Amino acid sequence: MAKVTLRNITMIFKDTPAVKDVNLEVSNGEFLVLLGPSGCGKTTTLRMIAGLEKPTSGEIYIGDELVNDLPPKDRDVAMVFQNYALYPHMTVHENLAFPLKMRKFSKEEIELRVKRAADILEISNLLKRRPKQLSGGQRQRVALGRSLVREPKVFLMDEPLSNLDAKLRVQTRIEIKALQRKIGTTTIYVTHDQSEAMTLADRVAVMKDGMVQQVAPPTVVYSHPANKFVAGFMGSPSINLFDGVLMEKGSGLILDTYGQFMIPLDPAVSESLKKQGDYVGKSVAYGIRAEDIGVNLAQSDGAVNFTVYGSELMGAEQFIYAMSGKVNIVARAPMTFSSTLQQEIWMDLSSPNAHIFDSESGKCVV
Ligand SMILES: Nc1ncnc2c1ncn2[C@@H]1O[C@H](COP(=O)(O)OP(=O)(O)OP(=O)(O)O)[C@@H](O)[C@H]1O
Ligand SMILES: [Mg+2]
Structure with a gap:
C-alpha cells in the first residue's frame, strides 16, 4: 500500500495537450475514481502513473519515492485494462500464476498467492478451466486476480467493467468495492460512468479537458458541485x-x-x-x-x-x-x-x- 501524489502533471502529445497541470493526492488505501467524458485525459493520467507514458512536466510519487524515471516494472503497480486479455490456452490457475512465474517467484510462493487471490475472488472452483469455459464476469474476476496475485502497492484500473453487460457490471462493481475494502490496496479507477463513480469511490476526481475540476467524496460532488460542468456530469437524470x-x-x-x-x-x-x-x-x-x-x-x-x-x-x-x-x-x-x-x-x-x-x-x- 502507498499513497500516490501527482504534482503539476502535464502531458502534451506533439501539439495535443491531454493533461494540464494536474495535482492529486491519493491517500494510502483510498479508492479514488477518475471520472470524466471521453478524451478528457483519464487514461493518459493512469498510464503516466503506471510508467507507460512519461509526463511532459511535473512529478509523480508513489509513497515518498519520485518515480518519474522508474520503468513500469519497478513501480510496484498493477494495471487492469478495459480489454483484459487472458491467455486462452492456459487454465485459470496458469493465468493467475503467469505474472509470478515471469517474476521468478518460488513454486511455493506462487501456490500461496494464487490460492489467496482465488479465495478472495471466489474462483477457487474454476482454477482448472480455460477462459472460454467462463462467463464474462468470471473472466473479469480472473483478470482482476492476475493483478491481485502480484500484491502491488497500487491498483490502476481503466474502465475494467466496460465489456460486461449492465447487470453484471453492477454486480462486479459491488464485488470490486468489497474486495478493495478487504485488501485495502490504494486504487485509482478510471470511468466515464458517473453511477460507477458514485458507488465505488471514496473520493471522485472529476476531469474535463485535461484538467481536474473537483476532488471530493461522491455525495459532496453531487450536492456541492464546484461548477456547472460537474453539476451536469454527476447524477442521472442530469440536473x-x-x-x-x-x-x-x-x-x-x-x-x-x-x-x-x-x-x-x-x-x-x-x-x-x-x-x-x-x-x-x-x-x-x-x-x-x-x-x-x-x-x-x-x-x-x-x-x-x-x-x-x-x-x-x-x-x-x-x-x-x-x-x-x-x-x-x-x-x-x-x-x-x-x-x-x-x-x-x-x-x-x-x-x-x-x-x-x-x-x-x-x-x-x-
Ligand atoms: N498516444 C497519443 N498520441 C496523441 N494523442 C493522444 C495519445 N493518447 C491520447 N491522446 C489524446 O489525448 C487526449 C486524452 O486521451 P485519453 O485517452 O487520456 O482520454 P480518456 O479520458 O481516457 O478518454 P476515453 O474515456 O475515451 O477513454 C485525447 O484528445 C486523445 O486523443
Ligand atoms: Mg480512456
Missing part, C-alpha cells in the same frame, strides 16, 4: 439548468429566465447570494435536481406551468418530462402521481438545494 437574470422582488430574489418564466429563489439561496455581493442584474444559471422539484396538478404560489410530454416509471418513483415554452425539465414524482401526455402541471422550483452558477466562469456561487 436541470435554466439560464436567466437575477432580479430583486420584495426582500428576496427571483430569476427571470429571459422572459420564459420566473423562479422565486428560496430565502436561503437568496441570503447566501446576497452575502456574496451584488448579484442583482447578473446572468446566471439556476441548477435544480429532479428530486428537489415539487410537482403538482394544481396551481400554487410561485409555481411554474409546464406541459407533460413523457414519463419514465422507475419502480417506487417516476421521472416526469415536461416543457414550458422552449424550456425542458425533468422532475421526480412518486409512482402514484398520475399525469397524462399534454397535461398541464405545476412545478415548484424554489428549493434550498438549488444552485446558482456564474454564467461567465461557470463557478458555483451557491
